[in-house]
Amino acid sequence: xxxxxxxxxxxxxxxxxxxxxxxxxxxxxxxxxxxxxxxxxxxxxxxxxxxxxxxxxxxxxxxxxxxxxxxxxxxxxxxxxxxxxxxxxxxxxxxxxxxxxxxxxxxxxxxxxxxxxxxxxxxxxxxxxxxxxxxxxxxxxxxxxxxxxxxxxxxxxxxxxxxxxxxxxxxxxxxxxxxxxxxxxxxxxxxxxxxxxxxxxxxxxxxxxxxxxxxxxxxxxxxxxxxxxxxxxxxxx
Amino acid sequence: xxxxxxxxxxxxxxxxxxxxxxxxxxxxxxxxxxxxxxxxxxxxxxxxxxxxxxxxxxxxxxxxxxxxxxxxxxxxxxxxxxxxxxxxxxxxxxxxxxxxxxxxxxxxxxxxxxxxxxxxxxxxxxxxxxxxxxxxxxxxxxxxxxxxxxxxxxxxxxxxxxxxxxxxxxxxxxxxxxxxxxxxxxxxxxxxxxxxxxxxxxxxxxxxxxxxxxxxxxxxxxxxxxxxxxxxxxxxxxxxxxxxxxxxxxxxxxxxxxxxxxxxxxxxxxxxxxxxxxxxxxxxxxxxxxxxxxxxxxxxxxxxxxxxxxxxxxxxx
Numbered sequence: 001x002x003x004x005x006x007x008x009x010x011x012x013x014x015x016x017x018x019x020x021x022x023x024x025x026x027x028x029x030x031x032x033x034x035x036x037x038x039x040x041x042x043x044x045x046x047x048x049x050x051x052x053x054x055x056x057x058x059x060x061x062x063x064x065x066x067x068x069x070x071x072x073x074x075x076x077x078x079x080x081x082x083x084x085x086x087x088x089x090x091x092x093x094x095x096x097x098x099x100x101x102x103x104x105x106x107x108x109x110x111x112x113x114x115x116x117x118x119x120x121x122x123x124x125x126x127x128x129x130x131x132x133x134x135x136x137x138x139x140x141x142x143x144x145x146x147x148x149x150x151x152x153x154x155x156x157x158x159x160x161x162x163x164x165x166x167x168x169x170x171x172x173x174x175x176x177x178x179x180x181x182x183x184x185x186x187x188x189x190x191x192x193x194x195x196x197x198x199x200x201x202x203x204x205x206x207x208x209x210x211x212x213x214x215x216x217x218x219x220x221x222x223x224x225x226x227x228x229x230x231x232x233x234x235x236x237x
Numbered sequence: 238x239x240x241x242x243x244x245x246x247x248x249x250x251x252x253x254x255x256x257x258x259x260x261x262x263x264x265x266x267x268x269x270x271x272x273x274x275x276x277x278x279x280x281x282x283x284x285x286x287x288x289x290x291x292x293x294x295x296x297x298x299x300x301x302x303x304x305x306x307x308x309x310x311x312x313x314x315x316x317x318x319x320x321x322x323x324x325x326x327x328x329x330x331x332x333x334x335x336x337x338x339x340x341x342x343x344x345x346x347x348x349x350x351x352x353x354x355x356x357x358x359x360x361x362x363x364x365x366x367x368x369x370x371x372x373x374x375x376x377x378x379x380x381x382x383x384x385x386x387x388x389x390x391x392x393x394x395x396x397x398x399x400x401x402x403x404x405x406x407x408x409x410x411x412x413x414x415x416x417x418x419x420x421x422x423x424x425x426x427x428x429x430x431x432x433x434x435x436x437x438x439x440x441x442x443x444x445x446x447x448x449x450x451x452x453x454x455x456x457x458x459x460x461x462x463x464x465x466x467x468x469x470x471x472x473x474x475x476x477x478x479x480x481x482x483x484x485x486x487x488x489x490x491x492x493x494x495x496x497x498x499x500x501x502x503x504x505x506x507x508x509x510x511x512x513x514x515x516x517x518x519x520x521x522x523x524x525x526x527x528x529x530x531x532x533x534x535x536x537x538x539x540x541x542x543x544x545x546x547x548x549x550x551x552x553x554x
Contacts, residue, residue, distance in 0.1 A: 019333040020313055094398055102370070102395045184375075184396050192396065193376030197539075198308060198325070198332050 022204035030201045038190065038202075042209055045176050045186035048104055049213070052111020053119075053172040057165060059112075060120035068127045068149065078124075085117035089175055093182040102183050110179025115168035122164025126157025158232040162225030169217035177210055187213075262295035263462055266316040267449070269301040273488040274420070274495065275481065275504040276342060276447055277320070282484040283473025292465040300491070303399050311336055311452055318451055318466065323444035323530055324378040324539075326549060331540050335453040338550040340467055340520045342447035342474075346438050347510045348379065351404060351422050352413035354431035361435035362387065364413055370395045372403040372414035381537045382442045400494075401425045404432060419506035423499065444530050445522055456551070467520070467553040474519050478508060521552045 004024045010016040011023035018026060031038065063081070067074035093110055100106040130153050138148045180188025187210050194202035269277055280298060283289050289296040299316060301307065307319040308329040321329075321336070329336050350364055350371065358364045365371075365387040372395050373380050383389060395412065397403070401421050403414040405428055416422060422434040437443075449470070456463055477484055485500035495503075512519050527546035534540040 017312060017333065019329070020309055094402065097398070182396060182398065184394075189375065189396065192374075195304065195306070196374050196376035197378075198328050198334075200332070 022201040026201040027205040041187050041190040048107040049111050049172040049176040051108045053115050055112040056116040056119045060123050064123040106183035107179035111172040111175035114175035115172035118167040119164040122160045126160025127153050130156050158229045166221045170214040173214045264295045266297045268299045268307050268310050268316040268319040270307045270320045271301050273492045278484050279474030279477040282477040283469045288469045288472045292469040321450045336450040337453050338448040338450050340449040341445040343510045345510045346443050346446050347417045347419045349418040349434050349436045350413050351416045351432045351434040361439040370412040372397040378539050385537050420503045464553045522550050
């Protein structure tokens with residue numbers, strides 16, 4: 001709020017040109033009557049980021065369960081998974097357009113690529129965080145590996161999954177917006193078009209609501225994780 | 238004899254030092270909105286043959302790329318001179334910036350669209366009224382003008398990714414893309430892709446392109462520097478139009494995506510757009526063209542009010 005106040009004062013007092021930095025009042029003057037325009041863009045980004053993040057969770061769950069059952073597969077493929085962490089999404093986004101075409105498919109793929117690894121690595125780490133004495137106890141009671149996994153490893157890993165999804169959610173929003181710059185639509189397309197029209201108020205406002213979308217996810221996952229899965233949380237997580 | 242030599246040497250040093258002290262070079266920056274290409278040939282020519290230095294300017298040319306915010310760079314004082322489009326000057330003035338154009342490279346606009354030859358388009362209208370998707374920098378004034386004039390659906394615009402990638406890709410024959418008719422169609426043909434290209438000016442929208450703009454207060458405070466810049470630029474462009482080979486060879490070393498031969502072909506193709514009339518002075522602009530463009534942009538709602546053209550540009554001798 002202090003930063004916004006300073007921004008407004010800086011422009012009103014003529015210290016900063018409103019052509020270069022949009023004050024909050026200019027953003028509001030744009031945003032109120034044009035809510036349908038940016039609302040549509042925001043909804044598209046939200047939808048694509050959610051689907052990208054959803055894919056990340058599903059894939060990460062599948063891969064980490066496979067790794068958990070077959071450690072040699074993990075040793076073989078985990079280094080490959082790091083690709084998802086290190087890939088410069090802006091460089092491969094044009095390739096995604098070639099593979100998936102213009103529109104939501106490319107955007108969802110972009111959101112998925114950047115959000116996959118944090119979810120996966122937290123999941124794998126979570127599966128490993130089980131007290132060996134608990135596993136021993138399950139074995140003494142003749143529990144099958146499947147029973148040990150779903151009855152012990154998985155519930156104990158939930159706080160780590162929540163943490164991974166939390167990290168991945170912010171990245172999914174960034175991935176979606178980057179994808180939209182290349183594939184069109186959403187906040188990315190909106191920012192690109194506003195930039196070409198030199199509408200700094202629209203650019204600032206879109207960046208602002210993009211940031212809020214990321215924060216919204218963080219809070220939502222935090223709340224859902226700590227209410228629905230409250231009993232699985234360790235005090236330290 | 239040695240005393241004569243000493244006196245001569247001392248005089249030489251004095252003269253050189255005197256001339257340097259009398260006219261120190263003024264450092265200035267020119268921002269391009271794209272990589273070094275024939276579009277900027279005259280500027281590089283004047284830089285490399287020392288014409289800017291002869292006018293007392295130590296010029297640095299800052300190459301650009303996709304999304305380089307040149308109007309904002311000029312307005313913020315990051316650079317002194319910048320390459321923009323005529324409609325960009327008008328839009329920036331509408332938004333509160335104070336840019337003034339001092340030079341134009343192109344008298345006629347070489348921007349256009351290209352599509353695979355197999356579609357058999359005969360005119361810009363054919364292409365724009367078809368169902369092909371069109372890769373374009375969305376939101377640009379010319380996009381808004383064409384959208385209104387040819388009733389183009391928003392869904393047909395796709396983001397422009399640069400180069401000829403959208404005509405040469407897997408789905409290249411199902412879409413059209415923006416281009417410089419002097420450049421990208423040549424590159425496409427060299428890659429074995431047969432294309433037809435059409436000028437946007439067929440629609441009646443023909444702004445000057447590759448203008449040099451400065452901030453209004455910079456022009457007022459350093460009018461002499463701006464005048465010297467324009468003088469050197471004109472000499473550079475005259476030399477480049479006479480023989481572009483040396484500058485092209487040097488530019489091809491900076492921008493390795495084009496060969497020297499390609500530079501030469503593009504330079505030849507663009508000549509008619511830079512100097513459509515051999516008797517006319519290169520780089521100069523006409524008030525009527527500024528008025529016409531303002532009326533067109535008002536019609537599509539990009540501009541609310543028109544400004545007197547005398548506030549928007551200045552021609553120097």
